[in-house]
Amino acid sequence: MFKVPIARSDVHIHLKRKDVNILFGKDYQLTNLKNLTIPGQFACSETVSLIGPSGRINGVVVVGPERPYSQVEISITNGLTLGIDAPVRLSGDLKGSAPIKVTGPAGSIDFSEGLIVAARHIHMHSSDAAELGVKTGDSVSVRVPGPRGLVFNQVIIKAGDHEALEMHVDFDEGHAAGIEDFQEVEIIL
Amino acid sequence: MFKVPIARSDVHIHLKRKDVNILFGKDYQLTNLKNLTIPGQFACSETVSLIGPSGRINGVVVVGPERPYSQVEISITNGLTLGIDAPVRLSGDLKGSAPIKVTGPAGSIDFSEGLIVAARHIHMHSSDAAELGVKTGDSVSVRVPGPRGLVFNQVIIKAGDHEALEMHVDFDEGHAAGIEDFQEVEIIL
Numbered sequence: 001m002f003k004v005p006i007a008r009s010d011v012h013i014h015l016k017r018k019d020v021n022i023l024f025g026k027d028y029q030l031t032n033l034k035n036l037t038i039p040g041q042f043a044c045s046e047t048v049s050l051i052g053p054s055g056r057i058n059g060v061v062v063v064g065p066e067r068p069y070s071q072v073e074i075s076i077t078n079g080l081t082l083g084i085d086a087p088v089r090l091s092g093d094l095k096g097s098a099p100i101k102v103t104g105p106a107g108s109i110d111f112s113e114g115l116i117v118a119a120r121h122i123h124m125h126s127s128d129a130a131e132l133g134v135k136t137g138d139s140v141s142v143r144v145p146g147p148r149g150l151v152f153n154q155v156i157i158k159a160g161d162h163e164a165l166e167m168h169v170d171f172d173e174g175h176a177a178g179i180e181d182f183q184e185v186e187i188i189l
Numbered sequence: 190m191f192k193v194p195i196a197r198s199d200v201h202i203h204l205k206r207k208d209v210n211i212l213f214g215k216d217y218q219l220t221n222l223k224n225l226t227i228p229g230q231f232a233c234s235e236t237v238s239l240i241g242p243s244g245r246i247n248g249v250v251v252v253g254p255e256r257p258y259s260q261v262e263i264s265i266t267n268g269l270t271l272g273i274d275a276p277v278r279l280s281g282d283l284k285g286s287a288p289i290k291v292t293g294p295a296g297s298i299d300f301s302e303g304l305i306v307a308a309r310h311i312h313m314h315s316s317d318a319a320e321l322g323v324k325t326g327d328s329v330s331v332r333v334p335g336p337r338g339l340v341f342n343q344v345i346i347k348a349g350d351h352e353a354l355e356m357h358v359d360f361d362e363g364h365a366a367g368i369e370d371f372q373e374v375e376i377i378l
Contacts, residue, residue, distance in 0.1 A: 076364035077266055088336055088367065119336075147277055147308075151340040169365075175265035176358075176365035178277065 002132055003184040004122055006144070006167040007037065008174035011074045012063045013048055013102065014091075019070045023048055023104025030064045037166045038123050040065065050074070051101040052082025070111065072100050073118045075170040089116040090156060121156040122167045122187070129159035132187065136160070141188040142167060148178030151188065191321055192373040193311055195333070195356040196226065197363035200263045201252045202237055202291065208259045212237055212293025219253045226355045227312050229254065239263070240290040241271025259300065261289050262307045264359040278305040279345060310345040311356045311376070318348035321378065325349070330377040331356060337367030340377065 020028055024046060031045040044062040050072065057078060071094060079086050079098075086098040098115035101108060122140070129135060138157045144150055155167065167185060169177070179185075209217055213235060220234040233251040239261065246267060260283060268275050275287040287304035290297060311329070318324060327346045333339055344356065356374060358366070368374075 076367070077360060147343060149342040151342065153338040153340065154336060171266060172361050172364035175361035178265070 002128075002187040002189075004124070004142070004165055004167050004187055005037075005182045006142075006169065006174075006179055006185045007181045008171050008179065009073065009118065009168050010061070010171055011050070011057060011072075011078050012043075012061045013050075013073070014063055014067045014069070014071045016068060016070050017066050019102075019109055020066060022107045022109055023102065025106040028106070030062060030066065032064060036063070037164050039162055039164055046104070048102050048104045050078075050082060051103060052084045054083025055081040057081060069094060070109075070114055072102065072111070072115045073170075074115065075172040076117055077172050079117065084115060086115045086117050088119050090119050090121065091116075118168070118170060119154070119156055120152055120167070120169045120173055121158050122165075123158050123163045124165045125163050126159050126161050128165055129157060132189065134159070134189075143186045143188055144177040144179060145185075146178055148176065150177050152177075191317075191376040191378075193313070193331070193354055193356050193376060194226075194371045195331075195358060195363075195368055195374045196370045197360050197368065198262065198307065198357050199250070199360055200239070200246060200261075200267050201232075201250045202239075202262070203252055203256045203258075203260045205257060205259050206255050208291075208298055209255060211296045211298055212291065214295040217295070219251060219255065221253060225252070226353050228351055228353055235293070237291050237293045239267075239271060240292060241273045243272025244270040246270060258283060259298075259303055261291065261300070261304045262359075263304065264361040265306055266361050268306065273304060275304045275306050277308050279308050279310065280305075307357070307359060308345055309341055309343070309356070309358045309362060310347050311354075312347050312352040313354045314352050315348050315350050317354055318346060321376065323348070323378075332375045332377055333366040333368060334374075335367055337365065339366050341366070 032042040033045045034043045046062045050057045097113045100115040221231040222234045223232045235251045239246045286302045289304040
């Protein structure tokens with residue numbers, strides 16, 4: 001039995017340099033508020049607002065460091081608030097994803113694409129992947145115990161030498177399964 | 190393979206006569222806006238607001254007809270909005286459930302209990318239950334297909350001669366599984 005800690009990802013945004021310049025000001029540097037489990041990733045003090053046809057979400061945390069592309073990750077519940085039907089995608093798979101308007105203290109951007117519902121996934125070190133006999137892009141199932149217990153199918157593996165073991169779900173998924181952040185769940189091969 | 194249509198339940202409230210009087214006025218009659226699948230149950234035109242320590246939810250639909258007890262059903266996401274940690278319970282199992290303030294056009298009520306996250310369940314006619322070999326209170330698992338596919342465990346059977354076949358999940362659960370209302374899912378015994 002292979003166990004993995006699980007955590008909920010709330011709505012957040014990743015930004016490339018050019019978009020940091022527009023939203024926060026030229027040469028603005030993002031502030032590391034809190035390191036995340038995945039090495040090098042951190043929640044920033046900076047937040048933006050998302051604006052959709054039917055609503056607005058304020059206080060959306062920027063996750064650093066800067067990336068080569070900007071990307072907004074929401075839940076389906078967030079999509080209903082905004083009035084936008086975003087596709088379920090892996091991080092970085094943005095071609096044909098949903099449009100979104102983002103505003104920061106220094107300016108706004110109308111993204112023609114970049115809004116996704118993140119597909120649930122498990123980060124793991126290459127050595128864990130080898131032990132499990134899986135590789136990046138493989139799907140596994142994951143059993144969550146408890147009174148709201150369920151089995152997530154189609155959980156995508158993201159393995160690498162700079163990864164740490166953690167499963168990520170969005171708030172809808174976390175609440176549907178009644179999870180507490182960092183509780184252990186079980187990979188079913 | 191036994192298939193069942195699934196539908197999402199949004200936040201809603203059931204009311205007893207005495208509480209209709211307080212919230213909407215003495216002898217006020219609830220208005221049937223739309224019949225639901227379960228025979229005799231209907232969404233009303235009337236709505237109330239829920240008020241919690243950290244937030245408020247407006248436009249909460251009353252589901253009729255009147256019941257012997259008042260009960261508010263929310264998702265965990267709604268609970269975060271309100272700032273209330275409500276227990277996962279079957280409908281009617283309210284002892285020790287969470288408190289909630291409810292306001293209507295004619296008055297407000299501070300319920301000392303009655304707020305729950307409804308446990309996912311399947312309504313079915315007694316004849317379906319007999320065919321499946323299950324009875325009220327039994328748990329089954331239900332497989333949802335698709336790109337967000339998962340298996341809900343701990344799905345409670347509610348069988349009776351006045352029931353119709355439908356599985357109910359809350360919005361968190363529906364969104365986690367990427368369901369469309371009334372799509373078919375599969376009971377696993």
